[in-house]
Amino acid sequence: MTTLTLVQGDLTRESADALVNAANSSLLGGGGVDGAIHRRGGPAILEECRRLRAGHLGKGLPTGQAVATTAGDLEARWVIHTVGPVYSDTEDRSGLLASCYRASLRVADELGARTVAFPAISTGVYRWPVDDAARIAVETVRGAATSVAEVRFVLFDDRAYAAFAARAG
Template identity: 55%
Template sequence: MRIEAIQGDITTQAVDAVVNAANSSLLGGGGVDGAIHRAAGPELLAECQDLRRTELPDGLPVGQAVPTRGYRLPARWVIHTVGPNAHRGQTDPALLAACFTSSLDVAVAVGARTVAFPAISAGVYGWDPAQVAGVAVASVREFADGPGGSAVDLVRFVLLDDGVRAQFDRALVA
């Protein structure tokens, strides 16, 4: 598995799946979540509303992941995961790691060989970008060494901010 970090817009990535740093409602929001919903179009919101009516009436729990179609995105799939919110006391790195590994499990299940991730929880959820980068890279490397690792060819961390990208670059060479 190749792992890389770039600065860019996750909604324009030509990958099989993009990971959405969603809120538990799955109904859109700000940051990456809002950008993905806007770029994918109203069909994404409709599918998320259907998930809430059927499989996830209480919302998506922190650390878990669920797929939807990508609609107007270049990616075929959107994998939604809810990162831990440090402002709410959710500071266990295992919760953050679960976002990455459960998203990769979903990627394997839907047949996605290339996956783009944002810096989950590094924005409004208050996690330090250096810690997010360390947990993200370690989680992906651990997944790559496991039984599902051979099913994913590329994990790309797509970061809006040059400073956050620098943290991921550091984590990748550590």
């Protein structure tokens, strides 16, 4: 059984086997969580991302999928990069958001990770409503067949923490 833990704080300060990066499809850094992970993790993460882009991910990482790299200078062994969907009022993309969590846990299992720290994927510049994102994240992680012992949701602010706390109960 996977334990769910909630933490309010900075994902890049967490110690875990794997930290999940809410990446953009280029894998080359960006804003929000993605930029913070690349800045704090140092050049080794970007170097591995560039190798992935030069290889089988030449067109970038598709939304809902996940891939791992070193964690560089972070207090983790790996960074699992996943690309969340942009929220849409006219198209249901909740399956893609759930896929981010499932795919990240699948990669974590392949790596042998026992602890995985997630941000609230897609709730920043991708505008996913945090209450709905929390529902999808918690339901997906609880329903996942995984060997990961602890999933930690690391939430940036009071609002996100409250939304996840209401769902994780």
